[in-house]
Amino acid sequence: MDLTVIHAIARHDPGYPPPLAELHDPPSRLFVRGEVDALSRPGVAVVGARSCSAYGAQVARTLARELAAVGVVVVSGLARGVDGEAHRGALEGGGRTVAVLGCGIDRDYPRSHAELARRIVASGAVVSEYPPGVEPAPWRFPARNRIIAGLSLATVVVEARERSGALITADFALELGRDVFAVPGEITSGLSAGTNDLLRQGAAPLTWVRDVLEGLGIEPEPTPRTASVSDAARSLLGLLGDGAAAADELTRASGLSSAEVAAALVELELGGLAAQADGVYRSFSPGRSPGARRPA
Amino acid sequence: MLARATTHALVGLEAWPVEVEAHLQRGVPAFSIVGLPDKACQEAKERVRSGITSAELEWPLRRLTVNLAPAGLRKEGSGFDLPIALAVLAASHQIPAERLAQHAALGELALDGRVRPVPGALVAAEAARRAGLERLICPPESAPEAALAGIEPIPVEHLAQAGAYLRGTFKPPRVAPPEARNGSGGPDLADVRGQERARRALELAAAGRHNLLLAGPPGTGKTMLARRLPGILPELTIEQALEVTRIHSVAGLLPAGRPLVDRPPFRAPHHTASTAAIVGGGAGPRPGEATLAHRGVLFLDELAEFYRPALEALRQPLEDGSIAIARVQGHAVFPARFVLVGTMNLCPCGGRGDPAAQCSCSPQRLAAYRDKLSRALLDRFDLVVQVPRARSTELAGSPGEASAVVRGRVESAAVRLRDPPDLSKPGAELLARAVDSLPLSGRGRARVARVAETIAALAGEASVGAEHVAEALSYRSPTELGSWT
Ligand SMILES: Nc1ncnc2c1ncn2[C@@H]1O[C@H](COP(=O)(O)OP(=O)(O)OP(=O)(O)O)[C@@H](O)[C@H]1O
Ligand SMILES: [Mg+2]
Ligand SMILES: [Zn+2]
Numbered sequence: 001m002d003l004t005v006i007h008a009i010a011r012h013d014p015g016y017p018p019p020l021a022e023l024h025d026p027p028s029r030l031f032v033r034g035e036v037d038a039l040s041r042p043g044v045a046v047v048g049a050r051s052c053s054a055y056g057a058q059v060a061r062t063l064a065r066e067l068a069a070v071g072v073v074v075v076s077g078l079a080r081g082v083d084g085e086a087h088r089g090a091l092e093g094g095g096r097t098v099a100v101l102g103c104g105i106d107r108d109y110p111r112s113h114a115e116l117a118r119r120i121v122a123s124g125a126v127v128s129e130y131p132p133g134v135e136p137a138p139w140r141f142p143a144r145n146r147i148i149a150g151l152s153l154a155t156v157v158v159e160a161r162e163r164s165g166a167l168i169t170a171d172f173a174l175e176l177g178r179d180v181f182a183v184p185g186e187i188t189s190g191l192s193a194g195t196n197d198l199l200r201q202g203a204a205p206l207t208w209v210r211d212v213l214e215g216l217g218i219e220p221e222p223t224p225r226t227a228s229v230s231d232a233a234r235s236l237l238g239l240l241g242d243g244a245a246a247a248d249e250l251t252r253a254s255g256l257s258s259a260e261v262a263a264a265l266v267e268l269e270l271g272g273l274a275a276q277a278d279g280v281y282r283s284f285s286p287g288r289s290p291g292a293r294r295p296a
Numbered sequence: 297m298l299a300r301a302t303t304h305a306l307v308g309l310e311a312w313p314v315e316v317e318a319h320l321q322r323g324v325p326a327f328s329i330v331g332l333p334d335k336a337c338q339e340a341k342e343r344v345r346s347g348i349t350s351a352e353l354e355w356p357l358r359r360l361t362v363n364l365a366p367a368g369l370r371k372e373g374s375g376f377d378l379p380i381a382l383a384v385l386a387a388s389h390q391i392p393a394e395r396l397a398q399h400a401a402l403g404e405l406a407l408d409g410r411v412r413p414v415p416g417a418l419v420a421a422e423a424a425r426r427a428g429l430e431r432l433i434c435p436p437e438s439a440p441e442a443a444l445a446g447i448e449p450i451p452v453e454h455l456a457q458a459g460a461y462l463r464g465t466f467k468p469p470r471v472a473p474p475e476a477r478n479g480s481g482g483p484d485l486a487d488v489r490g491q492e493r494a495r496r497a498l499e500l501a502a503a504g505r506h507n508l509l510l511a512g513p514p515g516t517g518k519t520m521l522a523r524r525l526p527g528i529l530p531e532l533t534i535e536q537a538l539e540v541t542r543i544h545s546v547a548g549l550l551p552a553g554r555p556l557v558d559r560p561p562f563r564a565p566h567h568t569a570s571t572a573a574i575v576g577g578g579a580g581p582r583p584g585e586a587t588l589a590h591r592g593v594l595f596l597d598e599l600a601e602f603y604r605p606a607l608e609a610l611r612q613p614l615e616d617g618s619i620a621i622a623r624v625q626g627h628a629v630f631p632a633r634f635v636l637v638g639t640m641n642l643c644p645c646g647g648r649g650d651p652a653a654q655c656s657c658s659p660q661r662l663a664a665y666r667d668k669l670s671r672a673l674l675d676r677f678d679l680v681v682q683v684p685r686a687r688s689t690e691l692a693g694s695p696g697e698a699s700a701v702v703r704g705r706v707e708s709a710a711v712r713l714r715d716p717p718d719l720s721k722p723g724a725e726l727l728a729r730a731v732d733s734l735p736l737s738g739r740g741r742a743r744v745a746r747v748a749e750t751i752a753a754l755a756g757e758a759s760v761g762a763e764h765v766a767e768a769l770s771y772r773s774p775t776e777l778g779s780w781t
């Protein structure tokens with residue numbers, strides 16, 4: 001595919017995504033790089049702080065991976081932090097993802113995400129209501145956020161400070177009458193202030209991916225992926241169920257050698273059962289052993 | 297009257313023979329040095345004149361010309377003082393010229409005639425020996441080092457002693473070459489509590505000579521760990537020890553009383569170091585930190601603070617194990633085969649990776665910090681480990697394993713690695729799977745495979761299994777972890 005091709009879809013073209021048309025001021029034209037087709041699948045927005053914590057990064061990534069694995073298109077804003085993690089997670093899950101820009105369609109903003117954008121358009125799409133050449137500007141981001149909300153059947157906010165952009169996305173989603181989820185965070189962290197506000201206002205708490213999928217009527221992946229993990233990996237997963245931990249803590253708690261722990265953690269990472277950021281490992285479903293998922 | 301003395305000029309890490317000719321002629325008293333001397337060498341005039349007078353010898357009141365041959369070779373430094381003084385004394389018949397001709401000489405003179413050490417005695421002694429000379433007149437500090445070359449050092453404290461020796465009225469003490477003192481020195485790994493993962497990575501780095509990056513919040517023991525790497529590296533062979541000693545001799549860095557560098561060196565340049573200070577260069581040219589770390593450890597504490605060009609310049613030695621420095625005449629090649637150890641915080645404020653602290657860095661500041669460490673540079677680290685803040689219980693725990701025990705394992709693994717174990721089928725499959733599902737470059741794949749070989753060798757296994765590949769994958773860099781953008 002020629003990656004420089006830019007498609008333009010007008011408001012009344014058949015390819016214009018119907019959920020987007022429900023906005024009260026839908027963009028008159030949508031520019032698209034990549035697979036236009038990606039816009040016709042059910043989408044879920046995963047958005048949040050640019051300077052997220054390791055925890056936020058982890059949750060965004062794992063959530064996006066699991067959504068993508070069951071065919072949901074992950075929609076986000078290509079920003080640093082949560083947005084970037086969401087796009088990456090979706091790609092890791094072998095799924096499609098859509099990035100909505102607040103600048104001209106030909107720009108990769110931020111520049112450090114140019115490579116990520118290239119990977120996104122290979123299966124998904126980068127979209128914008130702005131024609132080539134339009135510079136990024138802060139006042140364009142709220143307008144961009146309405147498109148993220150418009151393209152998505154549900155919106156998940158992973159970490160947001162008070163009055164942050166992700167909350168604007170959530171507002172648009174609520175106006176559209178769509179589901180808004182907030183990931184619970186630490187009450188002592190400024191990065192949870194926005195999400196905790198959402199929860200107080202009635203947003204649903206998201207504790208695992210099934211929370212979103214149920215609302216969309218999508219069956220979670222049935223295959224328990226832990227069937228084939230080694231004993232060492234299984235015991236680490238049990239320990240991670242009690243909370244995030246550094247490799248050394250797992251070594252001491254498990255009685256395994258540092259080498260065995262390192263190997264088992266990689267096994268969990270490759271299996272998508274745990275992830276690492278800044279030296280701290282987390283499993284995605286705290287308190288639940290992977291074999292025993294909550295019944296639907 | 298004409299007399300000659302033999303000495304050596306340093307060019308990079310080599311010593312080139314230089315003939316010192318002193319020529320006395322009738323005429324108005326004058327003293328000139330010809331033959332491309334540099335400034336320090338020109339100043340020899342004052343030191344030689346004053347030294348001869350202080351030694352209660354006679355300064356010849358005639359026209360004196362000293363020629364340093366070959367004229368095309370640039371003479372740097374103050375090591376020519378002693379041979380010039382001796383040639384002048386021989387030309388003025390105060391010492392026997394034939395006896396002087398059987399010696400090489402090297403040393404700086406103080407104004408009162410004392411003989412002071414200069415860099416490079418070992419290489420000068422080796423060159424003298426190659427030229428068929430059997431004795432080197434030198435300062436006492438340089439004598440043990442010179443003895444390593446298999447030459448007989450004649451240690452002299454004062455110019456008067458040198459004169460007396462050549463006249464046969466003073467017998468200097470014999471100096472034996474220093475012996476290697478194995479397995480000692482340096483801080484011990486037993487001091488480090490907990491930090492099992494970082495200790496494991498340190499052991500792998502030592503066994504496979506892998507470059508290691510320790511990342512984590514401030515005060516978690518990164519510097520402490522890095523300083524303990526030389527103590528677990530295998531012993532240097534005698535050839536390697538001589539090679540390293542030669543470099544340190546030329547740099548004038550041999551510690552007093554410890555003339556043989558018998559343990560792998562540890563070099564820790566400050567982050568303000570210039571490119572030339574790190575890779576070498578300048579007049580001479582002088583070896584840089586990378587060469588001084590040859591066969592040992594180059595430690596860059598706070599990697600992100602270093603000048604970017606200095607870091608980029610390290611890419612050549614990391615690839616080739618040597619450094620070529622362009623010179624007016626051709627280029628000099630310095631050996632530089634070291635294990636690179638770097639440390640860094642995970643963000644500028646240091647809050648990242650510390651469960652007890654919060655990162656207060658703006659996204660821009662964080663991105664700028666990460667940009668500073670180019671991907672190309674991070675790619676040179678085979679092993680990247682996060683060093684978390686130790687819990688208080690961990691710090692109160694029992695002492696860790698001692699360096700000597702770890703070094704024992706490292707030495708057997710290093711022997712096994714001479715014929716690296718083969719990659720097993722399950723190992724190859726896991727590696728292929730990782731390449732598919734992780735952002736792992738071709739170079740990254742090769743690196744993981746090499747680390748996996750080291751892990752298998754440490755385990756004493758004949759082939760590299762899936763568990764070895766898995767562990768190796770756990771040390772990949774943050775860019776490959778995808779948590780960096
Ligand atoms: N695991 C440990 N075992 C024993 N002492 C430790 C350990 N970790 C830290 N210390 C103590 O803390 C001091 C500081 O450690 P060190 O200087 O190595 O930290 P650092 O990680 O290099 O920090 P920075 O990032 O600030 O340079 C050490 O000198 C040592 O006394
Ligand atoms: Mg330090
Ligand atoms: Zn920070």
